Amino acid sequence: MQITVHAAKTQLFKLIEAALRGEEVIIARGSEPVVRLVAIPKTTFKIGLLEGRVTGPGPDFLEPMDADALDLWEGGR
Template identity: 65%
Template structure:
């Protein structure tokens, strides 16, 4: 659907609902399209999603590296 700026100001809530339901909403200045109302993708990330499911011990980044690994890291043979 294409609406004028005046109609967009008057019906903004309805236009947002239309965009959320999948309809393409274009705002035009006169007959020239200038903007589009699109929904923002909602994040589905949940903090703590894997809490209690990850087992084992990961690397300890605060422990000193072995000399061979440290040499590789520093570019020394």
């Protein structure tokens, strides 16, 4: 669907709904297409994504670092 900027101003809600349904919405100045209106895909965050794939004990972040590792973190070589 191609629509002019002037018409898009008055029909923005309808254009957003069309883009959410997957329709291609092009906004044009006169007859020249200048903008494509697209929906932003929804992303989901899944907790436990690596559950069962990572084995063994993880690092203990409450234990002090050894001197060599601490030196690297502090910019030493």
